[in-house]
Each structure stands twice: as C-alpha cells, then as structure tokens.
Amino acid sequence: MLKVDEIKSLIDALHASSVDELNLEQNEMKLSLKKNTTVVQEAVKPSVPAVETQPSLPPQVKTEAIQVQEEGPQDDRNLFTVTSPMVGTFYAAPSPDASPYVKEGDSVDEESVVCIVEAMKLMNPIVADAKGKIVEIVAENGELVEYGQPLMVVERT
Known part of the structure; x- marks a missing residue:
C-alpha cells in the first residue's frame, strides 16, 4: 500500500506535468488522480473530484486554498x-x-x-x-x- 508521502509525491508530479489523469493499481489498491482543469468563478458542483481514493488511503485530507474577498471596503484580512x-x-x-x-x-x-x-x-x-x-x-x-x-x-x- 502507498504511504501518504508517496501519494503526495504523485499528486505533486501530476500537478507539475502536462498529464491530466493518472491511474495506478498495486496489489488490492487502486488510485485514480485527475486534474481539475476547469476554472470556477462561482460556487458550482464539479463533475469529477480532483482525487478519488479507496477508503483505506490517507487519514487526513488536505484542502484547497480559496481567497475570499468581502463586499464593501477592503480590509487587510488574509x-x-x-x-x-x-x-x-x-x-x-x-x-x-x-x-x-x-x-x-x-x-x-x-x-x-x-x-x-x-x-x-x-x-x-x-x-x-x-x-x-x-x-x-x-x-x-x-x-x-x-x-x-x-x-x-x-x-x-
């Protein structure tokens, strides 16, 4: 079974490459990574998640950064x-x-x-x-x- 660091390395390699999808099968484990290539300007439901994994994979899931801008006067909050x-x-x-x-x-x-x-x-x-x-x-x-x-x-x- 792949370790969390190995999965993170695969994600980084996919992100840096021109490949849009990676499928890996190893013993009883299957891993499918897909780039989310659409640009979303409003909150919409993507048709395919960026990472699909079997239930036994990483115990902690990282999230994506989204910068939030408030309406009205800008403040310095990040x-x-x-x-x-x-x-x-x-x-x-x-x-x-x-x-x-x-x-x-x-x-x-x-x-x-x-x-x-x-x-x-x-x-x-x-x-x-x-x-x-x-x-x-x-x-x-x-x-x-x-x-x-x-x-x-x-x-x-």
Missing part, C-alpha cells in the same frame, strides 16, 4: 477558506456528545483537525491547512456537503 475535499456529511465534533473540534474565534495551525467529513461510512478528518483564527463556520453540523463547498473561514496570522 482569509483562507477550508473546503470539503469530497462529497459527504459534515460533522463539527468527533461524536454527537463531544465538543466541536473548533468554534468561531479559536486559533488553529496548519495541522489542526477542524471537522470531519463522513464518506462511505469513513470519517475523514479535515485539517485547517492555515495558521490563524476561525472567523466563520459555514457548514451546519450533519449537513450534506459537496466537493469544494466552503466549510469554514480562517483569518491567517
């Missing part, structure tokens, strides 16, 4: 949006009776788990990918989320 890397159910806490991973105003770093997206009965921890403070939690607990949908906003520090 905002980072944590987006869903897959279709699934958003959970703010590890279990129904547990405290949420983060609340608005909490400080996070790049490796802080901020929520879970459940897909195919697997709980996928989502990390902040940015150091800063949670300024908004966009998704509702138990809500079905789409690939690329904003989950929360982090003000970078």
Whole structure:
C-alpha cells in the first residue's frame, strides 16, 4: 500500500506535468488522480473530484486554498477558506456528545483537525491547512456537503 508521502509525491508530479489523469493499481489498491482543469468563478458542483481514493488511503485530507474577498471596503484580512475535499456529511465534533473540534474565534495551525467529513461510512478528518483564527463556520453540523463547498473561514496570522 502507498504511504501518504508517496501519494503526495504523485499528486505533486501530476500537478507539475502536462498529464491530466493518472491511474495506478498495486496489489488490492487502486488510485485514480485527475486534474481539475476547469476554472470556477462561482460556487458550482464539479463533475469529477480532483482525487478519488479507496477508503483505506490517507487519514487526513488536505484542502484547497480559496481567497475570499468581502463586499464593501477592503480590509487587510488574509482569509483562507477550508473546503470539503469530497462529497459527504459534515460533522463539527468527533461524536454527537463531544465538543466541536473548533468554534468561531479559536486559533488553529496548519495541522489542526477542524471537522470531519463522513464518506462511505469513513470519517475523514479535515485539517485547517492555515495558521490563524476561525472567523466563520459555514457548514451546519450533519449537513450534506459537496466537493469544494466552503466549510469554514480562517483569518491567517
């Protein structure tokens, strides 16, 4: 089975190449990587996720950076949006009776788990990918989320 670092290397190699798709089969593991080549200007549902993996692959899923611009006067805030890397159910806490991973105003770093997206009965921890403070939690607990949908906003520090 491929290790997380090996998968990250494959993703980086695909991103740097002119190849749009990579399919790899090794023993009982299948990995399919596809570039998302469309430019999205409004929130839309992509037809194909950027990375499709078997359930036993990486325990932490990285998210994509989206710069957020507020309406009205510009301020100097550098905002980072944590987006869903897959279709699934958003959970703010590890279990129904547990405290949420983060609340608005909490400080996070790049490796802080901020929520879970459940897909195919697997709980996928989502990390902040940015150091800063949670300024908004966009998704509702138990809500079905789409690939690329904003989950929360982090003000970078």
